[in-house]
Amino acid sequence: MTEEAFADVVGGAIWQIVDGPSALHPRAIVARARSKLGTRYDFWKWNCEDFVSWALGHEPRSSQREGFLGLVAFVLVSAIAVRTVGQEA
Numbered sequence: 046m047t048e049e050a051f052a053d054v055v056g057g058a059i060w061q062i063v064d065g066p067s068a069l070h071p072r073a074i075v076a077r078a079r080s081k082l083g084t085r086y087d088f089w090k091w092n093c094e095d096f097v098s099w100a101l102g103h104e105p106r107s108s109q110r111e112g113f114l115g116l117v118a119f120v121l122v123s124a125i126a127v128r129t130v131g132q133e134a
Contacts, residue, residue: 046084046096067101103133 067074078100088091088110095105 046081046086048079048082065101067103069102074102077102 067075069077078096081096081100084091084096091105092107092109094107094109096120099105
């Protein structure tokens with residue numbers, strides 16, 4: 046992870062500051078985030094959603110990873126079901 050300038054990240058996009066789902070003081074959130082500088086990105090173990098969730102004081106969690114795993118499970122179950130139905134015929 047690296048710290049980037051706000052303008053470099055946002056560019057010309059429309060943005061707004063909103064109250065986040067955290068009981069932590071904003072300075073504590075920034076301190077937690079900065080404590081992970083240099084941490085390597087890993088989709089399976091530590092991705093951007095894990096990082097944000099953790100920095101906000103929650104358990105690391107990634108809806109991207111959970112969605113991907115759900116899709117893989119669905120495809121596998123569907124393939125097994127198609128194969129089973131094909132064997133019964």
